[in-house]
Amino acid sequence: MKYKILWTDMHSNLHHEVIKELPQWAEQIRKTMDFWPFAYYPYYMKKDDSGLGVEDRYPLDDIQKDWDYIRAFTDKINGEGFPMFMGYEWQGAGKDGDHNVFFKDNKQQMEYPLRYEDLVEVYKNVDAIGIPHHLAYQEGHRGKNWNTQNDKFSPFVEIYSSHGSSENDNGPLEMNRHIHMGPRTGVTCVERGWEKGHRFGVIAAGDNHSCPAVYGFGYCAVLSKSNSKDDIWDAFINKRVYGVSKDRIELDYTLDGVSMGSSVKENKNAKLKLNVKGSNAIDRIEIIEDNIVTEMIPHTSTWERNELKGKIRFKFQLELGWGPDRRIFPDIESRKWSGSLHTQGKLISIEKCWSTFGQDLKNVTDSSCDFDITTYKTTASGKWMGPSAVTTEGFIFEIEDDIDSSVKLIIDGIEYELKIRDILYTSQLIPLLDEVSSLLKDRFNFEEYYRSDSWWHNCYKIKINQAVPKDAYTRSVEKEIDTTTCSQVRVRIWQKNGSVAWSSPIFIDKE
Structure with missing residues (x-):
């Protein structure tokens, strides 16, 4: 089923x-x-x-x-x-x-x-x-x-x-x-x-x-x-x-037709089927029998040389945050961002990468969306069980469009053109240096120095993580394995960005 x-x-x-x-x-x-x-x-x-x-x-x-x-x-x-x-x-x-x-x-x-x-x-x-x-x-x-x-x-x-x-x-x-x-x-x-x-x-x-x-x-x-x-x-x-x-990696894993968590009779030629759809490039798939990795299936190096042309499907992560050092600016705890994304192609999916309150996604269509984001330079509540000292907020967008097209990002009234070929090549970092220059001048009358730390360390930033094509974040595996020698089989998926997925085992009933 x-x-x-x-x-x-x-x-x-x-x-x-x-x-x-x-x-x-x-x-x-x-x-x-x-x-x-x-x-x-x-x-x-x-x-x-x-x-x-x-x-x-x-x-x-x-x-x-x-x-x-x-x-x-x-x-x-x-x-x-x-x-x-x-x-x-x-x-x-x-x-x-x-x-x-x-x-x-x-x-x-x-x-x-x-x-x-x-x-x-x-x-x-x-x-x-x-x-x-x-x-x-x-x-x-x-x-x-x-x-x-x-x-x-x-x-x-x-x-x-x-x-x-x-x-x-x-x-x-x-x-x-x-x-x-x-x-x-x-x-x-x-x-x-x-x-x-x-x-x-x-x-x-x-x-x-x-x-x-x-x-x-x-x-x-x-x-x-x-x-x-x-x-x-x-x-x-x-x-x-x-x-x-971290990321919502989708797993469809069966062994001789039964889903994870189920039990199945032992079989020397058991049929393992796995379909993975990640949020970032998949690095490897591990087949684990009785806690031993019996096969490591690399995905890195299987797609990078594939030619990309015409209409493609891809994902990229948008992160908003960073900002002024709280030791210098103790009153600047958070920032509210307002933005939108527009594509000439099709907006396939949006994954919310949120860690604190104050986020909203709205007006989602096949080609655009609007969002309001709040980022913090400290834990959201100050509790020791809260998120880390610096949290970024954002989304993972999946888009289908021509590789020679571009994505338009508007944040706080400023428009950024993201050429698809460029973001597939590498990440992009947008520092809001004009803002922090005004802040330093207003607070300290500080306008010049022989190094850039005071501006760079205190500015808010927008990060466009490197995009990956569909071949990078999808993988299907079909193979036969001998389950007469083990009591359970599970899979573990690693993405290149460090995110992991752990399946529940499928348990083997012995004759």
């Missing part, structure tokens, strides 16, 4: 003290994603009797009021036709790892047993799932305890988030952002769970506490029959899910 790919951030944590921001969060999700499993965060740092700050639950009366508010809000959003699921983060005693618990309906209550096995028992007769995250931290200290894993209750896990990658302990996407919880270990990583015989899928999800759906913190893709809650839940419990670290 052909499924739709639906996207979401499956780890958005909103805290008690800011729960009234839920409508703003939902609005952001509805702009960027197809559905939303929301995970309420009922914890805070309180002062112990000793004076030490320790994390614990808020008073039960307070978080019950929040839960009732979330229930009413979720009912409202569902009534408007948007699939939202209620959920909360469960941490227990920290000995089994952190899990986000989600419910199919909006009738359940939050429970707080100290151990994972008791959590499973509490919800054994309920349509509920508990999804572990940041698994590769130390066991007993908020890392995953594979000895208590229940594959029915936890049908998939977070392989990547803002914390980094929990896939293994020797991969390149390290878990060093939240240094107080690290370092990661190999004992609790995702691969150890499969090696213990567990059958679960994988997603990526943000662990976002300042804004949902932060670009680069991970997204979850679900293969669903439709966007109804029933069909999305069916995809959940059957592990038809996968994860991406």
Whole structure:
């Protein structure tokens, strides 16, 4: 069966003290994603009797009021036709790892047993799932305890988030952002769970506490029959899910006709089929059997010499941001941009690469779109769980047009002509030097110096990333593999810009 790919951030944590921001969060999700499993965060740092700050639950009366508010809000959003699921983060005693618990309906209550096995028992007769995250931290200290894993209750896990990658302990996407919880270990990583015989899928999800759906913190893709809650839940419990670290790489992966997350009988001549559509140039495709890369299929070097002429399809990323140094200009926290894109050809798709509130895409036609963007030179909220110190915002545009044509970009009233041949050749950087010259003159009467740092380091910039043709971001693979020698097969896709996609495995049933 052909499924739709639906996207979401499956780890958005909103805290008690800011729960009234839920409508703003939902609005952001509805702009960027197809559905939303929301995970309420009922914890805070309180002062112990000793004076030490320790994390614990808020008073039960307070978080019950929040839960009732979330229930009413979720009912409202569902009534408007948007699939939202209620959920909360469960941490227990920290000995089994952190899990986000989600419910199919909006009738359940939050429970707080100290151990994972008791959590499973509490919800054994309920349509509920508990999804572990940041698994590769130390066991007993908020890392995953594979000895208590229940594959029915936890049908998939977070392989990547803002914390980094929990896939293994020797991969390149390290878990060093939240240094107080690290370092990661190999004992609790995702691969150890499969090696213990567990059958679960994988997603990526943000662990976002300042804004949902932060670009680069991970997204979850679900293969669903439709966007109804029933069909999305069916995809959940059957592990038809996968994860991406940043860009929305589309995967269609089957083995002997079954989709990822499913099981299939062993076969010496199993037929693997894979169709990939990336957002940037694909670097390589890895076929992984029992956590061993058994084949690495290069895509780099397969398309670069293909002649491009006439009408072509291509993608490029627009980034807006950078700007004045906050140490020098502490009052300049953000900037609002207004722009539009126009093509003489056809605007095929637009991918939103957003990390903060204040973004909008509107008036989209077959040949143009308008947008409003807000960029920050600091985290959006100042929270330690927020995005990095400098965030850019933008889009990935897919266009079909003649290679000798051009794209018109208008930003804050200034028109920029982007010749398609030029942006296919290399990236372009547009510094707003006139603006910063006026700023430096007005604030410091500073007009000349023997080097350009004061202007360059403080100016806003527009980056047109190098465009890539369709041959670069699409690839199909059909091959036979012997599944009698392994228990599961999955694929991992790497783009040249570092973005990754992890499929859920297809599991092999032995005779």
